Amino acid sequence: EVQLVESGGGLVQPGGSLRLSCAASGFTFSKHWMTWVRQAPGKGLEWVANIKEDGSEKNYVDSVKGRFTISRDNAKNSLYLQVNSLRAEDTAVYYCARGTVSAPRSAFDVWGQGTMVTVSS
Amino acid sequence: QSALTQPPSASGSPGQSVTISCTGTSSDVGAHNYVSWYQQHPGKAPKLMISELSKRPSGVPDRFSGSKSGNTASLTVSGLQAEDEADYYCSSFAGSNNLVFGGGTKLTVL
Helix, strand or coil, X not given: CCEEEEECCEEECCCCCEEEEEEEECCCHHHCCEEEEEXXXXXXXXXXXXXXXXXXXXXXXXXXXXXXXXXXXXXXXXXXXXXXXXXXXXXXXXXXXEECCCCCCCCEXXXXXXXXXXXXX | CCCEECCCEEEECCCCCEEEEEECCCCCHHHXXXXXXXXXXXXCCCEEEEECCCECCCCCCCCEEEEEECCEEEEEECCCCXXXXXXXXXXXXXXXXXXXXXXXXXXXXC
């Protein structure tokens, strides 16, 4: 079964850090762009970052540049998002998602269940 | 990058058709066909319904279709069914290797 499972979310104080993980199974992880998308409580979806199959290209939404770092370990079939200098507005469910073969940076056909990050003092 | 503009709500009776719009600019929606649509039920992860403007992934009913005119993309749901009630989001590749989503449309089946 093709699956993505996120972990690592939690309650953190403003200015704090977390490392989100996404474990992939059931497909050849190293052949897909991967993306993080977040959704604040009661709000819409927001693209956060993506990473090329081999990790050689990474892109970020402006609001997280310099604070978030996306990475992957193809040997472990895992995607990561290091989130630093967290702000209240970063509070959201964070989803990892797989890019399709023909539209790897713009269409996501497999999603995880999400991990909740809450930034509060 | 600004979010794409979607109507907050849409509705239709079972069996009817409903169209949800997604308006962007000549730099995103109008620039290419990398527009996708997602369905999200409460408490669930989004599900890809349409990719590359009009392609339906395997398993998505052909009641769902996508199109575009200028800077506005549209998702049409024909033969509405109760299970189609959900939030729908469009997205578009926005250049500079960014992606932008619409604000979402809550579809109600009356």
